[in-house]
Amino acid sequence: MCGCATDAEDQTVSAPGLDNIEVDLLIQALQRRHGYDFSQYAPASLKRRVQQLTEQLDCKTISGLIERVMHEPELLPNILEGLTVPASDMFRDPTMFRGLREQVFPLLASYPQINIWQAGCAHGQEVYSLVILLEEAGLYERTQIFATDLSDRALQQAQDGIYPAREAQQWSRNYQASGGTRSLADYYSARYNLLKVDQHLRRNVTFAKHNLVSDSVFCEAHLILCRNVMIYFSNPLQNRVLSLFRDSLVRGGFLCLGLRESLEYASSAGEFTPFAEQLRIYRLAIHQERKLA
Template sequence: MDHPPDDLELEGIELDLFVEAMRRRHGYDFGQYAPASLLRRVRQLAQRHGDGAISALTHRLLHEPALLPQLLEGLSVPASDMFRDPSVFRALREQVLPLLASWPQLTIWQAGCAHGEEVYSLAILLEEAGLYERSQIFATDLSAQALERAREGIYPLRSAQQWSRNYLAAGGNHSLSDYCSARYGLLKLDGRLRRHVTFAQHNLAADAVFCEAQLVLCRNVLIYFSNPLQQRSLALFRDSLVRGGFLCLGLRERPGAAEADFTPIDANLRIYRHIGPTATERRP
């Protein structure tokens, strides 16, 4: 005689049904996200929008399309800081940007840009290196709500002191206050840092390569993916890069199966240079 499922097994079934509903109703496939991280985020969404039950959240997902942006925001990973891991940004400043300066025009893809803190950090680096005016940054994320916040460039003032320390530790030439203004408890980034930034939705689980870039950054996103989705994303980054372009990952991430196409600039800081064939060269 079969035993009735316990609470954890039932929750697993509910999670599977939620993922299937998200895929079939809206075309977003979270089936390859790391299960523990996905379950934690769906539980949080169920508390907020489903009376604590994943099944109730799935019902709302199916019948209330207007809820989708809030669900995508909750399922993405929007936490970041300006100049997070300052040693990485110092290495980009000192080891990567001087090499990028040899290209007449620069295209940069920041994947999983969340609320934009690292995009603006990169814009400041490019500005101080004299490269911003010939750069185009594509900042992408799954969540439309996260992208809207990134476009605004407005953050809590309480972050300012830590971000100023990060900026200086990253080799900043001036003061972070030169790039922002403070008012009413908020910090607003200068609009000139957005002049060459295009914010757009992109789904690493489903969408294709859309640009040819000299630099791709995707930091602390892959750790939330299953291995197959990590490899899909890394293949997208590899296929987006010109030969000699650069890839910058999070400190807990590696190029994986694509590693043969890269040589480390700084393996500890997860900065690599593309040495393999480009996507065009690999085509028969």
């Protein structure tokens, strides 16, 4: 018996599933209708989020979601939030924040002005965590933080700085584990099961929309944090974003990734040196020049 498949069998084996075709069409619709390119996001996680979004928006099929994307522009904030997963916590991975406090900040202290870029800031919890650490280190007055995200809705919540009070106990534990010197409650007010971050902490923070997929260098940074964002990107997009970070950092500047992320297989890996690799903190090679776009 011949081991070769017939043409019909070949088509059955190689043809993509209907839902994969629908996801591809959704990506095209978002790009052509609204200008957002998700084509280089990791396919498996993107497909999962598209399916979840389809259910959340009461669409029977992904094709039904595509129709709404095309004809209901007011739905775009929901779509972007569903696809970009803007989620975080205060002092998430406290050992990393302790590493910033004890190892990175003493080196940043030598600069008269410090620029920090928090890329993919989501709802802002990590931005305020960083501000609190800088405040306690005596560095915040000469620091400017640029907090960026793709989602307007996420940026608005980050600017408001209002979060569920149920998170307070865990956040306080994270804060203490990161080396906090006060009580976290000193930095927020609580009311109606919500907590609001002291707005004075926002004084040196600029929230702005920025698309890591398509936008270019916009500041010269001494420290860039982009944590738990690139795990959703394909390898080519990860390399593109790392090149953007390389070109944005001053010589000897620091890059901080999420604990599940690594530079190990990136084409830009040779341009960074591990500073605290277990904490995913890297340093741009001293010889590296910043390239303006």
